[in-house]
Amino acid sequence: MRITQLLTTAALALGLATAAVAQDKTKVGFIYVGPIGDGGWTYEHDKGRLAVEEHFGDAVETVYQESVPEGADAERAITQMALQGADLIFTTSFGFMEPTLAVAAKFPNVKFEHATGYKTAPNVSTYSARFYEGRAVQGHIAGRMTKSNIIGYIASFPIPEVIRGINAAYIHAKKVNPDVEFKIIWAFTWFDPAKEADAATALIDQGADVILQHTDSTAPQAAAEKAGNVITFGQASDMSEYAPLPRVSSIIDNWAPYYIARTQAVIDGTWESTETWDGIGPGMVGIGEISDAVPADVKEEALALKNAIAQGAYHPFTGPLKKQDGSDWLATGEVADDGTLLGMNFYVEGITGQIPN
Amino acid sequence: MVFGSIDPTLLLASLMVAATPILFAALGELVVERAGVLNLGVEGMMITGAICGFAVAVNTGSPLVGFVAAAAGGAVLALLFALLTQYALANQVASGLALTLFGLGLSALLGQGYVGIKPPRTPKLDIPLLSDIPFFGRVLFSHDLMVYLGLALVVAVWAMLKYTRAGLILRAVGENHEAAHALGYKVVRIRVLAILFGGACAGLGGAYISLIRVPQWTEGMTAGAGWIALALVVFASWKAGRVLLGAWLFGGVTVLQLNLQAAGLAIPVEYLSMSPYLITILVLVIMARDKSRAPASLGRSFHASQ
Numbered sequence: 124m125r126i127t128q129l130l131t132t133a134a135l136a137l138g139l140a141t142a143a144v145a146q147d148k149t150k151v152g153f154i155y156v157g158p159i160g161d162g163g164w165t166y167e168h169d170k171g172r173l174a175v176e177e178h179f180g181d182a183v184e185t186v187y188q189e190s191v192p193e194g195a196d197a198e199r200a201i202t203q204m205a206l207q208g209a210d211l212i213f214t215t216s217f218g219f220m221e222p223t224l225a226v227a228a229k230f231p232n233v234k235f236e237h238a239t240g241y242k243t244a245p246n247v248s249t250y251s252a253r254f255y256e257g258r259a260v261q262g263h264i265a266g267r268m269t270k271s272n273i274i275g276y277i278a279s280f281p282i283p284e285v286i287r288g289i290n291a292a293y294i295h296a297k298k299v300n301p302d303v304e305f306k307i308i309w310a311f312t313w314f315d316p317a318k319e320a321d322a323a324t325a326l327i328d329q330g331a332d333v334i335l336q337h338t339d340s341t342a343p344q345a346a347a348e349k350a351g352n353v354i355t356f357g358q359a360s361d362m363s364e365y366a367p368l369p370r371v372s373s374i375i376d377n378w379a380p381y382y383i384a385r386t387q388a389v390i391d392g393t394w395e396s397t398e399t400w401d402g403i404g405p406g407m408v409g410i411g412e413i414s415d416a417v418p419a420d421v422k423e424e425a426l427a428l429k430n431a432i433a434q435g436a437y438h439p440f441t442g443p444l445k446k447q448d449g450s451d452w453l454a455t456g457e458v459a460d461d462g463t464l465l466g467m468n469f470y471v472e473g474i475t476g477q478i479p480n
Numbered sequence: 481m482v483f484g485s486i487d488p489t490l491l492l493a494s495l496m497v498a499a500t501p502i503l504f505a506a507l508g509e510l511v512v513e514r515a516g517v518l519n520l521g522v523e524g525m526m527i528t529g530a531i532c533g534f535a536v537a538v539n540t541g542s543p544l545v546g547f548v549a550a551a552a553g554g555a556v557l558a559l560l561f562a563l564l565t566q567y568a569l570a571n572q573v574a575s576g577l578a579l580t581l582f583g584l585g586l587s588a589l590l591g592q593g594y595v596g597i598k599p600p601r602t603p604k605l606d607i608p609l610l611s612d613i614p615f616f617g618r619v620l621f622s623h624d625l626m627v628y629l630g631l632a633l634v635v636a637v638w639a640m641l642k643y644t645r646a647g648l649i650l651r652a653v654g655e656n657h658e659a660a661h662a663l664g665y666k667v668v669r670i671r672v673l674a675i676l677f678g679g680a681c682a683g684l685g686g687a688y689i690s691l692i693r694v695p696q697w698t699e700g701m702t703a704g705a706g707w708i709a710l711a712l713v714v715f716a717s718w719k720a721g722r723v724l725l726g727a728w729l730f731g732g733v734t735v736l737q738l739n740l741q742a743a744g745l746a747i748p749v750e751y752l753s754m755s756p757y758l759i760t761i762l763v764l765v766i767m768a769r770d771k772s773r774a775p776a777s778l779g780r781s782f783h784a785s786q
Contacts, residue, residue: 158699302619479749
């Protein structure tokens, strides 16, 4: 009798305790487009998630779903996460924009954060990093280092973010090397290592000795290393395992501070729908260690460029700039406004080829 | 010239490389389906082979041992499928899908310590004299061993199915397992062997991606190649020669479209991107207008008592 009583009390206490904990804990969900081990984009978002766990300890519980395809299935995955009781959900790919908004409308009490998009709602914020600032630094190094004057660019989907990156890299490569030519391949995927490697190989076969990538895996790095005499840049993550060659530098996404701040806002009840777009200055975009394969003077110039951008002294899209069709875009000294940049759907003058629709 | 900066020699050489993973996987699945078993777990077996081969190659320093391990890894996963479907008589479609999910998860677990590591380089087999022939030397005679093994396997599977007694028995089991059983053939044993062969082939295909084509380990790196291989078997009407053609077409058009893009050809990229799928399906469907059809017992469970 006594033992039964004891057990009942214990069970009751335990039940109450779990219930209390469950109520206290803030649940933060993450929807990833690739696997967390991709070594690039998703890997960095997951590092941000782990930073949230470490920062808040037991006060926060995180859940994630990886390799969620962009499209109809994303809506199911996000809905499921909301039904599981997530208080805050980060959807970390451009293609999750519409599904995020659709689910957000059904769950007004859940907060949503969509990466790299441009549509918000009362419970949907957007956040992104000014990757183009890093692309400018890359373009500078690429233009100075190429010997064949052919730079290969593996693009993913024809969305403003990717086009901005191509333009920023091209402008700064052209500035230091007027003979430079960009060859662009649209892979139509964020993550497909075999295809990314094939794309890199195709570009190298056609004379490119610099490969820039806007896809998520490290496969182009491996392909460049296999080919030899080709330089690359880490994308989204440092990819330092391929340093000092072929990877000579990188753009690193640092999401951790943002994720921690937003989780804190949910805990405090101060969360509001916002549009965040930070660059090198606030630290959301980092430039990875420039390796010794880069000549000292080029490295110095690149770092100077980086500092100028970080301090706001220089904007990568500063006139005079023309669009691809030859029409004027920015007058001398004029700086592109964020609206144009966010919706960018044109190449700057000098890039050949057309943007797919 | 339209082909501006594209070098046809390099293009054809990369075609052979791009086609090899799906060729291996599709050949294995072809044998499995000819034995009357539908294994939808090709993707899972490929990715398991990719990590097994990668891990062993890194640890032993020998790509060859890696490929052997990849075949073994794929076969072990296939054994699981064989136990489920041949002995427990589980539904083949469901078991196959489960195998893919399991393989993807297992490979991610096994591969945790291998991200960012470089595998030992697989030597190219430069065949003396032959590889010096202009054009053909580079296209045909300066690949790694696995490319030739894949081609040899096409011939072997074709000859086995068409000319040997073993091939006849395998086909009999796939067409009508009751009749084969009545004749005294061990239906389940033959099917298990076919499934193991299919798993080993898929494993080799996966390891080709992780050890040679990319070469690195990344989670989920087969990215749907297993599904392409599955579709290829159907569109190739369960014939080895057509699987080779299909793999070359698919690999070739994939590589070609990337090269055309890089060369700045004025064809909209959307059409180029879908072209590998369209062209492969179109050609194989046109070829399949003869009377070829699926093995009659495909996907049906067999138990001697029924």
